[in-house]
Every structure is written in C-alpha cells, then in structure tokens.
Amino acid sequence: MKTRIIAGLILFALSLGGLNASPRDRILMDFDWKFALGHAGDPRRDFNHGTAYFTYLAKAGYGDGPAAANFDDRSWRPLDLPHDWVAELPFAPNASHSHGYKTVGYAFPEYSVGWYRKHFVVEEKERGRRFFLEFDGVFRNARVWVNGFYCGNEPSGYTSFGFDITEYLNFGGSNVIAVRVDASLEEGWFYEGAGIYRHVWLTSTKPLYVPQYGTFVRSELRDNDAAVYITTEVRNKYQENTSFRILNIIKDREGREVARTHSVEYTLRPQEGESYDAVIEVEKPRLWDIDDPYLYSVESCILLGDTTTDIYTTSFGIRTIEWTADKGFFLNGRHVKLKGTNNHQNHAGVGSAMPDALIEWRLGRLKAMGCNAYRTAHYPPSPALLDAADRMGILVLCENRLMGTTDQVLDYLRRLIIRDRNHPSIIAWSIGNEEWAIENNERGAAMATLMQDYAKLFDNTRPINAAVSGSWGRGISSVVELMGYNYLFHGNTDLHHERFPWQFSVGTEEGSTNTTRGIYEDDPEKQYLAAYDRDTPSGFFAIRKGWQHYAARDYLAGMFIWTGFDYRGEPTPFRYPSVVSYFGMYDLCGFPKDNVYYLKSWWTNEEVLHILPHWNWQGREGEPIDVWVYSNMDEVELFLNNKSLGRKTMEKNSYLSWEVPFKPGSIKAVAFKDGKKRLVKVVETTGKGDSLKLEADKTIIKADRMDLAVVTVKVIDNKGRTVPDAANLVSFDISGPARIIGVGNGDPTSLEPDQFVPQYKRIKPGNWKAHKAEGIDVDEAVRAEFDAVSWEAAFQIKGLEPGSQPELTVYKGSFTLTQEDIKGQVTWLFNSIATGQSVYLNGELIAKSLSDSYNRHSLRFDPAMLKVGDNHLVILGYPLVKQNIWDEMNTDPGEILIYHAAPQWQRKTFNGLAQVIIQSDGEPGDIVLKAKGEKLKASELRIEAR
Template structure:
C-alpha cells in the first residue's frame, strides 16, 4: 500500500532528521483469514498460504448456513460464532526512521487481541469500540512485517441481537512524524450561531515526542461546502521536547450556511503543521454550524426552529451483509427513512461505524448516539421456543466487562464521535435494570460526568418501567440530563410532567405501527382487528399473550399520537425503523431475523411505513392495502385499509364508490372499509378542500410475465431491486418464484427478500422472491468497467442490467 506515496528513507543507523510525509490510509485488502484457533499464527514465519484471502469489512458468519445447533440461538440469527484469526502482510520498509506508525481499528468483534511481528499490542474486549496501537518500535525495516488479530466470540449466547463476527469495519495505518496531532485530538464547537455570523471554537493538541524544542507554524483553515478556503489563521508555536501544545482558537464566519435536517451544509476545518515551510502533519474535521437547544415547553430547537423528533431505532447490521456494512448501505437506509419522514436515528444499543455518522451528517439525519445496553447486571432476554413457550436466557455480553472497561469505552466513544453535527444527544444506556435501584445513582453520575467532560451536548438513558408498577428509581433518573422513556403511555408522560414540571423528556423507544409482521402478509377475511394482527398458529399462552399485548398497528399509532400532542415531550424513536438479524420474538426456528421494523430486512417498506409517512410528511400521499388478489374468495367480505395525510379519502371497488371518509390524523385507528372481493381493481382518492390531490390503484394481476430490475443505489457498492410483473406490467404482490443470477465484473455480496423465516443463504446465486420482491447487492471487480447481472426464472425470458 505504501507505493501510493513516496517516502525518502535513511538506510543508515544515524537518526533521520529529514522531513517526511505523514499520511493515513486504509489497509482493507489482502488479509488472510481462518475460522479456527491457531495459537502460533502470531509468529512472523507462520505459513498462512492456505488461509482464505479476504477484503475488509468482513463478517465471516453472514455467509454461513443457519443451524439450530449454533449456540448463538435465535438471538444471534442461528449463525455460527467462535474464534477466528486474521493476518496482514505489510510492506512498510520505506517508513522514515524518525517516524511513528499506528494501526487503527474502527471495530472488530470481539475480544480483539493484536500482535505486530509477534509482539503483543493489547486486547480490546468490546467489539464495537474503535482502538489503535503504536507499532513503531517493532517495525522490521529489512524484512516482512506481520499484523495478526485474534477474535473470540465463542461464549454464547453473547448478545441480544446479531453482532457479526470478524474485522467488520475499516482498518487504517497512520504514519506520523515525531511531532504530530494525535487521533481524536481536534474538537470543534459552535458556541455562538446566528444567520449573521458564527463562532467556531477549535481545540486541538500538538505532541512533540522528540527530545528537543521544535518551532512550527500551525495553520488553521476553514473550507466551505464547495471546498473553497474562506478563513485561514496561523499560530507560530514552539513545543518543547516531550511536551504538548494546546490549541484553543476562535474563528468567525460571516453569514454561515447552517446545518439543518433539510439543508445539511458542512464545512471542513483543516489543521496543518509546517516546519521550515514543509508540511509535517495535518488533521481535518468536518463540522456543521448549528445551534441546538433543549427546552421543556418547545422540546428540541434547531437553529431557533422547534423540531419534533420523529425517530427510529436501528441495529447496526446491514441485513444480508451482516455487520460488514458499506457506506452505500447507510446511504440507502437513511434515504428510505427520510422518505418516510424520519428525522432522527437512535444507534441501538452500541457505537456504530463512523461512516454511518458521516452519512447522517451529509444527509441531514439527527442521531441519538448510544453507548451501552448493559451496565453491571446481566440481561436475560425473552426468547420463544418452537412450541411457543417463552424462556429467558442470560447473555454473556458486556456486564462482566463494565467495571473495567466502561469508562474507557465511553470516553473513546465520545472523543471519536463528538465532531459529528448530526449528533444531538448521547445515550449512556438502554433499559438498564440498575436505574431501578440505588446502585444506578453512582453509575449514572459517573457516566454523565464523562460525557460532560468531553462534550457539551446532553445525554439520556432509555428506561422502561414507567406505569408498569415499579417506576424507575428517581435519584438515579435525576442524574440524567434528559430522561428517556421506553414503552410508556400518555398518562405516564402527564404524571411525570406534573411531578417534575421542569423536566425535559424524550421517548427513547416505543412500539412501531407494524410490529412483528412481515411485509405483504395479510389476513383480510377475518374481523377488522384479526385482519391486522399476526396470524401465528401457535396456541401456547406465552405466544398468545405476547401477540395480544402488541396489536400490530394500533399500539404504535397510539404511541405516536401520545407524543405528537404533548409539546413537553421532544419526540419518539420507534422500535424499529428496519428489521434486523436476530431477536426473532415471538417467532422461533426457522425465523432468523426480527419483524419489528416498518422496513423489512431487504429494505422494502411495509404498510406501517406509510402510517409514519402520513404523519411525518406534508407532501400528499396515500397508501392502500392489502393487495387485490384473492382467488378463491370471490363474493366474500374483506377489509381494505388506507393511510393518507389528506383530509378525506374515497374508496372505489371496480369503479363503484364505497364512500368517502374524513381522515382524522389524530386518530389511533386507520381508515377501513368492509367490501366484497371481486377481481378487477380498487382505487383510493385523497381530497384536500374537496379537491382530488392524490390517488392509488391496485389491480388483480395475472401470471408472471417478466422481471423488472432497478439500480437504486450505486456508489461504493450497488443495490439492484428485483420485482415480478405480469403482462400488463402490474407488480405481482404474491410472487414467490426462485430467481437465479449470473454476474459479470462483480462480486456478489448478498441477496435477500425480506422474509424473516427464510433459511436460504445470504450469499448465493439464487433467491426466492418474497411477495414479489428481492434485492441483489454487488461490488464491481474492476471499477473502471461496467458490471452486469443477468436474472432468470423458469418460464420467462431472462433480463439483465448494467451498473
């Protein structure tokens, strides 16, 4: 990799006094991998020629078969775990003798132990924490250099959700000179912001590990959204040997472009060190200029505009890619959620990839950045067996690490992420049992003090129990800047507001408007309530109680209305915005992913998605469901449902009006008509002030005639959606045909269809359509040439698309 830039090296034993280039670059390609315990793999001369060559990010579990024998259980998506090793051969012979070299990991799951040239560098237990080691003194300038990583995720069940396994985020090599700006040292805030001007406060450090004083010029520049330098300031500094220089500088920008969820303008702050007019180090931080306020009466206020938080909780996996997400995955996810009207994401319940936060910065998505799912008490999450009985199985996740590692993990988490303008709030925990008793007081205070030491934004802690009988322990809650409420009700918020009128409140988690149901699964010939509920044919009382307590739409709709009409509640985060791997409740085998989201695992919206679009967006929209293909039920009564943000909605069956209804957007009931099924078409029309403003039509469809391919996202990797069509180009919402792929100039990264009970592998040259759809995820082999995928199924011509 070092061939990408030139470094002049002194090949003599004297100290190298020349000025060399400092640089950081990814070392993601050419890693050797094996899924077994190989204790001597850390030795320099170990033969890894038979190991598999992989490219990072790499999640080795996601391509494996699902099995009931895997100890990860349903919580871990029935996928294998265990011990694995990675080795990377590095050519760093050209590094200057006076330079320092660091290896930086964005995340590796988990219990990462690292060796360089057989020298043990350390261990990082958390699989979600970023970490780095200096390797300078172990570099061999005459021979090969070997970086070895051991990961151990063998203690299972080890998580309440699918964690992934492997070096699933980027790894960087950093080459510095003997005087440099350390990782995460630069911190930029916006203490004063208006439309007329803004003050940027820039803090950073310069470290001199040399044994003599160095005289330097430190240039600080501000580049606007077009990359044009608009401000430059210089500091002439002298840094003594073995000492640090602390920068604290205010810069004023006239008529700044403010960062907002609708206009996420970004500036770049560039720091560069010069010695004798030659650049010896640089650092760059992207920032958004914005003013954030947190009030009791108006909630969250961004740039003087109150904004109701319309949020979703997300887990970190990227569906068929597992934990090895790419930036394109994040871009697609945020795009689809913003089209729903969401303006915020909660990173449940661990640090996400830096590239996810970069994407939120760029696309204008607010972030509640969460650190922990456990403190000192082990969680025992509910899991359902095949007969429908509920059991609680403890997970070996983080509680055993908390006392030793929580302070460092939280500090590093804040330092890494604090320059992201999208972060509007931190979270120090989710559903922490110790928030119910006295032990939570000291822990909450300690964690809050760490947050406040390194950043000025408030923190929350998502706590359940409000209204459940045993309320959280108030002295513990009082330590939190903005208490978080999980699964509370409107009357609980009112009680809190009466008891604590100066308390700021946010709903950190609540039921979504389509919980535990898959996309396109319908039961329209039952009663209204039953037609909207999951039809899980298990009679066990545990399963039936779970289903009864979680009405598929109504509970989530009420949760939003409870927040919408209470200005003292900042907003809510629904569970979840997107289906995720693991936590299959109330399903058991063969389910291997959740169904809590309003978007399925493949990225296709479910009907509940459109409820939030009707509440969270202003552009006229209307959505009718279920489909109109019920052969064998002709003449039977069924129910049709509508989500819309228009004032009135009229339904037509085969061109005959079934009546016009007023659409109450504060109701917890959807618009529903009882009709008689006859093949043909159904149409809904939305009206504002008596004028037709939007409409949707569903047709009874014929047999499959063609496949439609569409490239929806195409940056670092490519997403291609596949849909089944009849001869009139109508989408077929019941198609389940097996489709096959042939690929040219591309690597198949994953396939999916959104069915949480499918045991087809995620990496394969085939997939069944699920209710008419599937997704293919590819990466070009040669980026300078087009890629191509050819898709076929029995009985119709194959189709292809280039990308």
C-alpha cells in the same frame, strides 16, 4: 476527521512508499486480507496458537501460530473488508435465539474464532515517520499482532481502537498484520455477527503530530456571526524538546478559506502531549441543518519553524441545539419534532459488514419515510454512519454500550465521546438502555449521576440521556438530564413530566409492533404476522398511537420507533425457524412495509396515498377484506371495480378503513385536498408470474472496489405488475468488474444462505515416517503400497547440528480424501524440509529438484492421481543443516488445500421480491447481472462502473 485517503487497491501494488510528500496520509487497509476460522476451545484446531514455549505475552515478538510473522497463510481464503463470517454460517435450532439462530457462540467453538492476516510493504524512505494502525470496529475480543509483536486487545465489538506500530515495522521489507477475533461471548441480545466488520486504516505522520480524534470543534452564534472554538491535541515523538506553532484554517464546503488564526509558540518534551485552545470568528456562517446540512472543515496545521509537520482536518457544522423541558427540541432556534427510528447495524446478505454505500442507502430509505433522527441502539455506531448523517442532515442520539462506573467501563464512554463529538448530527449522548437491574433504584441513580458528570468532562454541549423502560420516576429516570421513555404502556409521561418539570424528554423507543411485509393475515404455523398497524398481545402500542401521543405534547421532543429496519435475531414473538425480527418499518432488505406510508403521510410534506392489502385473494370471493388507506389528504373515496364504497374524512395522524367483500379486479382510492381531487391509487388483482424484472438504485457506480448497487428482483405478470404472493427460486450470474456480495428477500423465516462463497478445506498430511535412503530400495519405498510402519517417526529434531553431513532420506506420509474432496481443486502447499527434494504422490513423481532457497511451493495435483481414502506422499531429499546451534529448521511439509468454487448465487422471492447487492471490483467497465427463474422469463441489468 478527514485526511488524504488512499484506496488500498491503488496502494497495494505492495508498497506504502512515496507517500511522504504529504505530512499526513490515511491509507484504507480494507483490501486483500486472508481469513480462516480457528477454534475457541482446541488450540490444535486454532493453528496451535498460544502453545509455544514463549507465548506472545512472555516475550516481545513471540507471536505464534497465525500471529507469527512467518506463518504460512496461503491456504486461507482471500477477502476484502468489511467482513462478517456469521453471515456465511448455517442456522441451527439450538443456536442463540437473540442472534438469529446462527451457529456462533460458546456452543459452537468451531465457528466462533476467526483469524485475519494482511501483508504489506513499507519502503525504507518511510523510516522516521510514525505509523498508526486503526480499527473502526471488530466484533469481538480482538487481539492484534504486527510482525509477531503483540499490539493489544480490544474486548468490545463496538469501540474503535488503534496502535502506534512504528517500532514493529520492517522498513524496506515485508510486514504482516494478524488479528484473532473471538465471538464466543455475546455482547448484546441481538445479532452482532463476527469479524472485522468495519474499516481498518493505516495513518502515517511525522513525529510531531495531532493524534487520532485529537481535535474538538464547537461553535457559538453571536448575532449573525459565529465563534468557532478549537481544541487541538499535539504529541511529540521526536527525541528532543520541540517548539512549534498551530495554524487553524477554516474552509467552506467548496474548499475556500473562510478564516484563520495563528498560535503563539509552544514547546513539548519527548513523548509529551498537550491540548491547546483557539477561537476563530466566522462571519455570516451557513448553518448546518436537517434541510441544509452544510459542512465546514478546519485544518489544524502544526508548524515546526517553516515546515508543516502535520495537517489534521476536521469536518464540522455550525449550528445551535437547544433542549427545553416544556417545548422540546430546537435546531438553530427553530422547533423541530424528532421523528426517528432505532437501528442495528445489519442488513440482508452482508450481516453486520455493511459497506459505506449501503449504510448511506439505508439512511436514504429512512429519510424518504420522513425520518429526521436516528438512535444508534444499543452501541457506538460506525464512523461511516455518522459521516453520512452529517452529509444527509439526520439528527443522531449516539448511544454507549454498557453502563458502569469503574475506570475501565467509563473509559468506553470517554472514547465514544472523544471519537464522535465533532459530528454536528449528534444532538445527545445516551449512557444506557433498559438497565433493569439498576434503573429503578438508588444505585442506578448514583451511577447515572456519575456517568453524566463524567461525560461532561469531554463534551458539555449536549445533554445526557438514558432510555428507561418500566421505572419512570425512580432511579435513573429521576436524575438523567434527558429522559428517554421506552414504551407508553410502562407509565404516564404527563405525570412524570409534572413531577420532574426540569427534565428534557423524548420517546427513545416506541412501537415494537410485529409485522411481515406483504402478509395480511396472521399465520402462526408459518410464523407470519399481518402488516396492519395493531397493538401487540404483549401490550405494545400501534405505531400511530405512539405518534399521536408524542405529536400532541410539546414537552416531548419526539420519538424513536423500534425499529427502522428488521434485523437478524430477536424474532419476537416466535422462535426457530424465525430468525429475523418483525419490528421494522422496512424489512431486512429495506423493502417498505405498509407502516412506512403511514409515517410518510404525517412525517413529510409530500402528498401520500397508499392502499393495503394487495388484491390477490383468489378462492375467497365474497369474504370481507379489511382495506386500509394511509394518506395526508383531507378525504378519500374508495372504489371496488369502479363502484364507490363511500368517501371518508381523514383525521390528522390517523388512517381510514373499509370492509370490502373480495371480488377480483381493482381497488381504487381517490384522495381530495381542499375539495379537489389530488391523488389516485389503484391496486389490481394480478395474473400469475410471467417474468423477472431487475431494478437498481443506481446504474452507475464508482470503480473503487467499495461502491455498490442495490438491485431489486421482482416477479411480474404479463402486464408488468408485481405479483404480491410470488415465491420463485431465482438464480443469478454476474459478469464484468463487479461481484455479488449478498442476497436476501425479507422473509423472517427464510433459512436460505445469504452468501455463496468459495470453500477452502485444509488437510494436514500426517503419519510422517523417515528412513535413510542407504540400505533400502528407494524405488520400492516411493510406491503407494509400500508400508513404512517400521520406519522411525519423522521430524523429531528441527535440523541437523551445524557441520553435519546430511544423507539422502526418504520421508513418507499420507492424507485422506472423500469423493467430494476429489471434485475440488487439490493443491499441496509444500514447505521445503530438505535440499534437492523430489516429491511423489501415490508413487508418481510430481516434482523434482525443488529449491530449498524458496521455502514455499505450490503443487497442484492431477485429479486422476488422487483416490478416495488414503493418499500417500513421499519426499526424497537431504535433511536441512543448522547454521547456528540455536536455529530451528522447518519440519512442517505444509498442508493440502481443497478448493471448491462458490456455488450458484440464488434466492427465492418472498411476496414477489428479492434483493441482490453487487459491488465494484475496482475496475471500470460494464457489469451485467442476469436473473433466471423456473417458468419465468429471464432478465438482465446493465450497470456501468466508472
């Protein structure tokens, strides 16, 4: 769905007003959130959430702790979404192996709950419209409140969800969203991160509207024309019966109208919703294809008399797909062999919180390798990924998270299909992956049959797949429409095809080879594995063997490699300190491993010539080095220091190799096509590192607070050659309208920080005592040395009874600081607990006559007034008096915030490379990134934000 999108940085000049000129507005809510870690097991450390007399489940509007509308979140860290707090956490050897040894999960309750809050204003003139809060994905177990009203819970970390929050809003006033995220329980066996790691939206409509995901658009080719079928759901939240018509307008990519159709008049009762069908003929359409991903849009206009009450825009493509049991897959009648990869949503530096521009950058890397397909293993993808696949012409196998046949579990499958079925990139739905408890038995077959039939209720234009590991011919694999083979060593695809000749088939996982970028000898001690394409000791086949098998068989539609990119977690075959997988064709940063060039040779029409390994083997003179060449040329001749080592013929889908005794200098490959020299590639012995070089994927970014540049950091010698074994610590500084959001280097054993963020430490002053000023020496009482142990405990009642005459009272409390605390910026976020307040720190007056009409004050302490150990606070004032007997006056004096600025951004290079991701901060201007390394010449890079 596409509607008018308004960026939050423009919008939140703190108002949502002035938008009702449009029937529908979709507002990006990613900016200016507040965040703090809570606690999974200790309510006190979870901001006392859930401890109130009336909980949020007892009565409407009774959210407590951070869920309360008036909660003081000033000490929380400001940030923008998407956000993955696990990317900021340390590693630990006792943490989850599958999640990359990050300190999150049931064993780390102090790191497993995060709270988010966002303040915004809706103007009074917006009253009468409907407002919908929409989350693309939160990992995981998200509970949401608006102004203290509980909206609901979404347990899954991968399912999009939303709420109609209209009745909870304060029109003409302040509003706050609170989200509690609990990642204590893993949902998968791979790194998942934690937090609001996908977009948040606020959609505004009139009361007669199309709900989110409320259209289904599909097409059918008829000779040179297309019939476009449109199903539109309409809901009525007016308080009376409402009659309307639907106008559907199809537009081309340039926004020109192609065709339209009007409906008859329909009527809906209050709170009723219904779906309506229409068909439009499009003459000589331009088809969506992997080489020409042409997109149309349909505007579904809801007409209330002469007024347009809603315009819901759906992007779609006109194309045909056909799966056949004997010839594989066809797109628009043309045979297409699927050349795909599996991928998880995480990247170096940012974890699972990948901005849209980074998602698109990664898809671009895969497409450059020759990928035309992508499997969303093993969960529903980000909507942004599917939008990018639509634009870029990448075919998608879209996968469900969990198999199951109860109504609740099936509903996740329904929600996936309803959300994503308009994407032309999607060519099949997967209901599950390697479900070992059921995949080889009758229960599995029954469950798959039911899920397959259920999925067809919502989309019968695509087949249903399940990925099966070791149970070919039984259970799930005997009933599923589209058989997914996981790993050839599990069985014989020819025998399975012979037994089930009606079944479509594809390799859903192949490979699982373990390699480390830039490493060419196994090093078990360092936990590095050579980057040659080899079978693994555990039985997985080399990439080339998998591709040779699938390329040679027409009935196999293609294959998806495990995986396109390395990902956090699952560091097979090692354990800690390995924290990243070894499966990728690219490493965690997206730097290519050598297998990329094998695939590019046979997956693209580009001319390819690639040599491995590097030629820096000083100290090993005369020892044989295994030299491989990847190419799609007919022949290749190899030279050592310009002396020929022989010319060899390249077999299709294969590679060439030579045993070469090491001698410093160069290895040169010359490739021939049709007997003519076509390509030359040289790999040289480099000198030691001399300087740094910064290269960005683009030098102009949008000044929209979302766009980014991916910067490669290279260590080069004095001839400008990348030093392939350089390991230098590099520090980074940035100026101008941008920020660094992550660093990485692709080293699967690196325990360096991915992010350097400010630290917000909170201390709650305690030991509060109180005494009426009359009868004591106030000047003596405010001194730090004065012992108030005999005074009564303060704040035992929440305000004096109505009509009481308050007496001047002294309140005394304390807090403890360390030496490190005093190095930071220390501020008391003080909440008024009296009138006419004067405040003292360690006997020194720091504020007087503080107003109680503005409850919240910020008192920054002079470092010279602080001391290591106990520090003493005194508040002198008149206790608050209730206006009504049921009132509860504030008795919380606030908390101490200790702020430390973010440390210096830095990262060590791994085999000569590192990566920095920089993102726009929303303003135009010149951005300068500087890099410095020990004994290396510095470098800087300029990027323009427009």
